[in-house]
Amino acid sequence: MSDSAAHSPLWWAAPTAPGAVDATVTVPGSKSVTNRALVLAAHSAEPGWVRRPLRSRDTVLMADALRAMGVQIDETVNPDGGEAWRIIPAGLHGPATVDVGNAGTVMRFLPPVAALADGPVRFEGDARAYERPLHGVIDALRALGARIDDEGRGSLPLTVYGAGSLTGGAVDVDASSSSQFVSALLLSGPRFNKGLEVRHTGRTLPSAPHIRMTVDMLRKAGARVDAPEDGGTRNVxxxxxxxxxxxxxxxEPDLSNAAPFLAAALVTGGQVTVPGWPRRTTQPGDALREIFTRMGGTYEQTDRALTFRGTGRIRGITADLGAVGELTPVIAAVAALAEDESRLTGIAHLRLHETDRLAALAKELGALGCDVEETEDGLRIRPRPLHGGDFHTYDDHRLATAAAVVGLAVDGVWVENVATTAKTLPDFPELWTAMLGGGDVAEGDATGGAAAAGGTADPGGGPSGEAAGRG
Known part of the structure; x- marks a missing residue:
């Protein structure tokens, strides 16, 4: 126990699994889909609905930002359960101030929207947000005719002086540090006077499935989009x-947020079912089926759900995760518990996420006894006997869920600020604890699920119920 943590209310005792898990976990909606849907609905010519949206810090920030620019968003309830948000477009306008928090989708998707507003829109956020790259979006919008004041930083804070319209046309973007640069421009492209042609000029393009998600959602909203995967020009x-x-x-359910729950089946040799797993999807999290199968599990998919089973053994993996980088923290956590070495590559861009995820994973897994080497574009993980200790999360939601996975097999893992999971996965501690109790687990009724199974849904940490301060 560290001295700093002994008196802090921010630490969570990651529960150790009492045995093989056997649970059905209803994962909340996709953050990536929710925030794209909100932007597209704001640009639409008529009102629309977003049903079963994710309600999390990132999506609330997006909704509040659009409201600040004049979009009406009414929050109601579906007759069959879950939320339903009615989006009524209106003339975008300033002056407005947008708090992006540390949400990449908000800080990158909304400057193009603001360029179409009538009046200035100021963008501010968390301290870490000021360190994350925005130059791709800023430079592209300037090339397309937008006026932006960022005092030469290429990052937040900044002000977009919207003129009510944007000419559009062709623009080059280096999206090597984030595919969101491309998605941000595409989402507002139909509203530009001349449309948009985006050419990626960089050597690598991380998280390409997210661009395919953007293209797919644009088409379903009636936009005409030509993309490389349809036989078009490469990177255009x-x-x-x-x-x-x-x-x-x-x-759809957020498949990336299903990662720790599927990992729990693999780590404990149990099984977890996720209802609503789509047969066809552009979500990067769908790759978990193949990745975790290679690491020793099996899965069965029907039209209603995906069930993943552990076999009692965890194999190391060599994998290029460039397209699915957001899955890296949980995969690394599983790899730390494997029988042999893993090499994770193609993920240099993770140094620019909510935190430097490569450095953080190497440091925190290493502090628990694992041999982790940070490479030029990834991690080399050599499993060693692990022990309990502090796991710092750096206000990164995916570091927190990775720590919880390790805690299933290692007693005494204390997770710093598990509440950071509210960024994309509200009620994670309750869902996690309820999963270990067995039965059906869903957001909002995790307490009931755990109680019915004889466990506890105390957010402080599982069957033992330990929470908060440790002194």
């Missing part, structure tokens, strides 16, 4: 100017 996307349709969209 074209969006034709035109009106977008108001959609009635139901948000």
């Amino acid at each position: 996307w074209r969006v034709t100017a035109g009106a977008l349709l108001g959609r009635d969209l139901t948000v």
Whole structure:
């Protein structure tokens, strides 16, 4: 126990699994889909619905930002359960101030929206947000005719002086540090007077599935999009100017947020079922089926759900995670518990996420006894006997869920600020504890699920119920 943590209320005792898990976990909606849907609905020519959206810090920040620019968002409830948000487009306007928090989708998707507003829009955020790259979006918008004051930083804080419209046209972008640069421009492209042609000029393009998600959602909203995967020019996307349709969209479960729960099946040799896992999806989290199978598990998928099973053994893996980098923390946690070495590559861009995820994983897994080497573009993980200790999360939600996975097999793992998971996965501690109790687990009724199974849903940490301060 560290001296600093002994008197802090921010530490959570990661529960150790009492045995093989056997649970059904209903994962909340996708953050990536929810925030894209909100932007597209704001640009639409008619009202639309977003059903079963994720309610988390990132999505609330997005909704509040759009409201600040004049969009009406009414929050209601579906007759069959879950939330339903009615989005009524309006003339975008300033003056407005947007708090992006540390949400990449908000800080990158909304400057193009603000360029279409009538009046200035100021963007501010958390301290870490000021360190994250925005130059790709800023430079592209300037090339397309937008006026932006960032005092030469290429990052937050900044002000976009919207003129009510943007000419559009062709623009080059180096999206090597974030595919969100491309998605940000594409989402507003149909509203530009001449449409948009985006050419990625960098050597690498991380998280390409997220661009495919953007293209797919644009098309479903009525936009005409030419993309490389359809036989078009490599690294070039074209969006034709035109009106977008108001959609009635139901948000898929967030498959990336399913990662720790599927990992729990693998680590404990149990099984976890995730209802609503789509047969066809552009979400990067769908790759978990193949990755965790290679690491020793098996899965069965129906039209209603995906069930993943552990076999009692965990194998190391060599994998290029460039397309699915957000899955890295949980995969690294599982790799630390494997029988042999793992090499994770293609993820240099993770140094620019909520924290430097490569350095953080190497340091925190190493502090628990694992041999982790940070490489030029990834991690080399050599499993060793692990022990309990402090796991710092650096206000990164995916570091917190990775720590919880390690804690299943290692007694005495204390997780700093597990509440940071509210960024994309509200009620994570309750969901986690309820999963260990067995039965059906869903956001909002995790307490009931755990109690029915004879466990506890105390957010402080599992069957023992330990929480908060440790002194």
